[in-house]
Amino acid sequence: MRIARLLPMLLAVLMVGLVAAPGAGAEPPLRLSTQLTDNAGALSPQQHTSVQNALDKLYDQRRIKLWVVFVEDFSGQNALGWTQRTMTMSDFGDDDAVLAVATVDRAFAFQVPSTVTTVSSSDTDDIRRNSITPALRRDDWAGAAIAAANRLNTEPQAAAGMSWPALVIAIGVVLVLAGLLFWWSARRRAKRRKAEFEAAKRVDPTDPNALATVPLEALDELSRSIVVDVDNAVRTSDAELQLAVEEFGPKQTEAFSRAVANAKTALAQAFNVRQILDDAVPETPLQRRDLLTRVIVAAAKADRELDTQSTAFDQLRDLVINAPTRLDGMTQQMVDLTARLTPSQQTLDTLHQQFDAAALSSVAGNVDAAKERLAFADRNMSSARSLVSRPATDQTALVDAVRAAESALGQARTLLDAVDSAATDINRAIAGLPAAITDIQAGVDQANTLLGQRDTPQAAALAAARDAATKAADEARNNGTADPLGTFTRLTKADADLDQLLASVHAQREAAERLARALDQAIDTAQSRIKAVSDFIDTRRGSVGPEARTRLAEAGRQLDAALAKRAGNPNEAVAHANGASTLAAQAQGLANDDVRAAQRSYTSQYGGGGGSDMGAVLGGIIIGNVLRGGLGGGFGGGYGGGRSMGRPTSYGGASRSSGRSYSGGSGRF
Missing domain, CATH: 1.20.58 (Methane Monooxygenase Hydroxylase; Chain G, domain 1)
Incomplete structure (x- = not known):
């Protein structure tokens, strides 16, 4: 009966033992107390001594501390995650590297900080791939640790020596090449300076x-x-x-x-x-x-x-040398112009019969004025002829006489030409007045339309030009036949002034409209980009760091400035809107980088085994150490709806602690 009562208790103890047995050998991340930790019993006493000697030699010669830890398994975690947490718990510094080996699970991780400047990331990969992994595959645990220490302690290979003859030849070749380069450069520089000087001589030297x-x-x-x-x-x-x-x-x-x-x-x-x-x-x-x-x-x-x-x-x-020839030519001009006086007077009398006196005011006295000019020219020509035969020192007055005669003949010709062309000019003006009035009236109507609109550029000047054009058009309608030439001249001048101002106003309005369209487009673009980036960050808040958020905030400030200056200073508003778009694009790029880094880190630590939880973590829905193994508090200390006080974890396969990054990696063997 006593045995029967003890049997259930024995079965309960046995079941607890069976449940606990599988986890008995599991080794969670731990704080390392010495550089060599063998919790798996992988090393013999002699091997333990050999590994320790290699670690001591590495520190003595290079001041690099390589921590080696052997365990049977990584307690269900991946090698890199287990190793990184062990490094965090052990407060690793800038000169601390680690080799962690799970002898039963046959997995390992090798991490070397970037602050070890004598070892590059490619060297670290080579050590892991070609020294550590082959030894582990042979179950040579001590060999793997010693190989890692020795490779980290290897000095960079020195350049091969060079013989004296080869050195002399090399120096000679270099000197010859340097001489050729100097000659070519000097020749090229001289050609360039010559070309620049020739071009400079073609420039206006007074400008x-x-x-x-x-x-x-x-x-x-x-x-x-x-x-x-x-x-x-x-x-x-x-x-x-x-x-x-x-x-x-x-x-x-x-x-x-x-x-x-x-x-x-x-x-x-x-x-x-x-x-x-x-x-x-x-x-x-x-x-x-x-x-x-x-x-x-x-x-x-x-x-x-x-x-x-x-x-x-x-x-x-x-003029002095050729004075006789010039006087002969002026005499012939005098004869020709004198013969035109009577026909020009007859033409003028006919014009007075056709048109009012006001229409002929500009040419009414031209024939009499031409007679005066011809008389003046004749007197100076006579004086010049008397001076031609004098010595050169007494010919100063000859120059004045010849020039005065030439000038008088030229003015007489102009006066008579104006009389001969007056009829044609007046008739042309009369025929062109209706079209000119129609044209200027169209300009007046266009000016009235513009002045009736708001914010018309140069409104005061445009109103003045419109009034002047209206006055000229009214005068042309009422008195056009009395003075056709004068009326037509005043009308065309007022029309030209108004057209010029209208063109300037239209150009300014078109420029303002183009600027307004550009501003609307720039603001719309900025708003769209800022919203898109904001939505992107909002749905990935658990993985986006401060740089992207800072750019986005500044983009929003620039957009607010653009909206504030939209009415008063559209040029500055366009600049602010374009700046907002640029900042939003930078924020998008930084956010993309953060999300990709977080995805790589999650995959590295959980191997894709987190199922759909990765999206929840990156989106900030799950934060902190909620998942088994966690992300160490989230990116940068826990963004996305909360803040974790845990240590920052790593992304992209390299852990980060106090600003350090690590090269190396993990794997199976």
Whole structure:
């Protein structure tokens, strides 16, 4: 009976033992107390000593601490997740690496911090793939740890030595190549400077804005060239001026004297500036360009004035030399113009019979004025003929007489031509008045339409032009036949002024409308982008970090600024709206990167075994350490509806602790 009563208790104890047995050997993440931990009993005493010696040697020579831990399994977690939590619990620093091996599960993880600058990520991968994994496949636990320590302790390979003859040859080749490169560069630089100088000579030297596009070296060479050329021109002109004064007298050569004096002054200023440029005191590039421009402009203007006066001087000398021939030609002109006086008077009398006196006011006295001009020309021609035979020193008055006669003949011809064309001009004006009135009335109507609208640009000027056009049109309707030419002239001028202002107003309105359309489009685009990014972050709040959210917030501020300035300053509003779109696009890119990193981390830690929970975690629906193994508190300390005080975890297969990233990886063997 006693045995019967004890039997249920024994069965209960046995069941508890059976349930607990499978987890007896499980090894959860732990805080490592020594660099070598063998909880799986994988190492013999001799192997333990060998591994420890390799770890000590690595630290002594490279100050890298490699922590090696052997367990039977990773308590149902993946190798990388178990190792990262062990690293966190062990407070690893910048020089701490780890090799974790599960001897029964046959899985391992190898992590090396990026702060170990002597080991690259490619080196870490090579150690894991070619040194650690082969040893583990042979169950050589000690060999795997020693190989990892030795590879981390390997110095970078030094470059192979070079023999002296090869070194001398290499140096010679380098020197030859350097010489060829120097020669080619100098030749290319000389060709470029020559081309720039030739281009600079084609620029207007009196225009500072045109000279602003010339390279500084070409500008310097141009200034040196132009001061020499102008100095030569001044010297030549000064000598010619002395001869001209002796030949024609001071009065006729006054303009030449003034031009030479101005050129001397400008040249003196140019040489003074060149002295500043050539002294020992250096100038900034901007100061040097300004001084060179002043030299070139001053010298070029002086040279241009000398050229102009030189042409006039040549014409003066030709006039004296060719005076007899010119007088003969003017005599023939006098005969022809005198013969036109009577027909022109008859034409004028006929016009008075056809039109009012007001219509002929501009030509009524033309025939009498032409007679006066011809009489004046005849007197000067007679005077010139008497001066031709005198010595050159007494021919100063000859120039004045010839020029006065030529001018008088030209004016007489113009006066008679105006009488002959008056009838044609008046009839053309009368015929064109109706069309001109219709045209200007259309402009007046268009101006009235624009002035009736709100925010019409240049409203005051447009109203004034419209009133002037209306007045001209009314005058043309009422008095067009009395003075056709004057009326037509005033009408066309008022019409042209109004058309010009209408074109300007239309251009401004079109520009404003285009700007308004561009602003509407920019604001719509910014609003759409900001909403799209905001929705993206909202549905993935558990994985998006602060950078993307900061960009999005600034995009919203820029959009608010655009809306605030929409009416008062559309140009700035467009700039703010475009800035908002750009910031929203940057926020989208950063958010995409965060989400991809979170997805990689989740997959790395759970191997896709989390089912549909990954979407809930990334979306912020599940936060903190809710899932088995957790995400260590969520991205960046727990975004997405709450904040976890856990340690930040890693993404992209590399753990992060205190700003460190790790290379390496995990796997099975």
